[in-house]
Amino acid sequence: MATLSAWPWENFGAFKYLLYGPLIARVLYSRIQEDIKDDWCLHILIICALRGFVYQLWTSYSNMLFLTRNRRILQLGVDFKQIDKEWDWDNFIILQALMASMACYMFPILTSLPLWNTRGFVAIMILHMGVSEPLYYWVHRYFHGDYLFAHYHSLHHSSAVPQPFTAGNATFLEHLVLNAVIGIPVLGCCLIGYGSISMIYGYVLIFDFLRCLGHCNVEIVPHQMFETFPFLRYLLYTPTYHSLHHTEMGTNYCLFMPLYDALGHTLNSKSWELHKKIRLNSGKNARVPDFVFLAHVVDLTSSMHVPFVFRSFGSKPFSTKIFLLPLLPVAFVVMLVMWAMSKTFLITFYNLRGHLHQTWAVPRFGFQYFLPFARGGINKHIEEAILRADRLGIKVISLAALNKNEALNGGGTLFVNKHPNLKVRVVHGNTLTAAVILNEISEDVKEVFLTGATSKLGRAIALYLCRRRVRVLMLTLSNERFQRIKKEAPTDCQKYLVQVRKYRAAQNCKAWIVGKWITPREQSWAPPGAHFHQFVVPPILPFRKDCTYGDLAAMRLPDDVEGLGSCEYTMERGVVHACHAGGVVHSLEGWTHHEVGAIDVDRIDLVWKAALKHGLKPVSTVTKHNQLQKIS
Incomplete structure (x- = not known):
């Protein structure tokens, strides 16, 4: 690597924040020793915290697609690669904190400044406009030279979509220069006594704030301001102006003031025309997606697992973190606002082979789906989302787990029957869910134990397995439901469906398919070496050490997916629940039927083959093993 391209604490990980330790120790020491009136370390720490907060707020706003999607400059999603590359975006804040502490030791005048000095604000504006702006402009141009760009500045330009965190994603040398750009006006004002x-x-x-503004990828500066006061366009850049520097390098080098680009003849001629065009188009709908997945929030902690809260946290599988606990009151207030506004909102989008896919979320939390008096309101929101998708011209809308609950709306049947002329296809995706579970079961299995046997998925699994001459022990207390399912099976296969009423009936069965949550005590009936396949949410606790537990039904998206930068709940990167993947396949295949209500057992193999054809891959290690056995 080139000299000064890497950060000195690059390999420290989270331990890099220990570099703030001496400042914190100094603050504590000054508080213990009452005769020491030294607050400059405290001010440095407060400024660092506020700076991080500014960048976080801007990033949250940039990723609030339900607010910004029609004013986005580059219509691309931020993918995992960019998120990982910008993971240590805040290195420069640590660097400038250390440099500020050194400056305080070198220039004692900095440690005894007054609270306010009006002349200082005038002086620092003059120094910024006369020193920092031209200095940054010329240095920036040099960094676009062949050698400096290849070894230093290319990292900053490697991010496909400008984000506020992109502003901090640069090499050590670049931020040393930026430290001079921001430090000269401050130090100059202090040295002259202002x-x-x-x-x-x-x-x-x-x-x-202005750095984040330029990198936010959302045009928020009104074009009327420049039409009324034309000279302002040379004093303040816009997000569109700066985005052109990333898409058409060689233009728009300025820090904040396009005046220096005009003087240096590097001003992009399209800057203000494109700015006006984006602002005028902000009232229009952006490109209509081909597919929408209608999700829902599970609980308060998982509600923070979205890109516009903590981008880095949302890019990893969800798990409860200690740092989330202080934010629970904020999440609770947001929950109340969501209920009051009652609007579905867009939380992520990505592209798959040119097809734009989006995820909308219903403003309802998991526990509400089990409240009888809340069902009407929830169905109303789901219906509004479906009708909105129909108006926009979306082809397929897929319902997440609780949004298609059988007791809630019959797996989407309620909406299709109520609106028979829908152009958008409503899909519950459970056909692929059943296919994923069934392909986990080895062909040499002759008997399985099935809980949740009379549910939508349980019925389909039982009917499919009995056709394969697999004996299915169906745990259900309802003889009527069992007999109804048994009659659906071919006459010569009905003998393979057996009703059982207690878990002890499966004490010799090593293949358990769990569709209803079971306790550790109920798991104890399984024999040693049993495997628990499951389609229950939340997944069962892995209580038995002498048994194995399968994954929830899920599939990995194709490798050519673009713009995907958040994980779906507890799933790994690039992995979605099988019902979500089922909607994707429905869209890619161009099927024109609704997939609601009961699962069509005859389509299970068809949907599975279509998923594999489009590059979706099974996640379960059991399924992969079975697939390899079939190939061999």
């Missing part, structure tokens, strides 16, 4: 604490806070935070 410095103040409020001036430093204001200048640094406004500097970060």
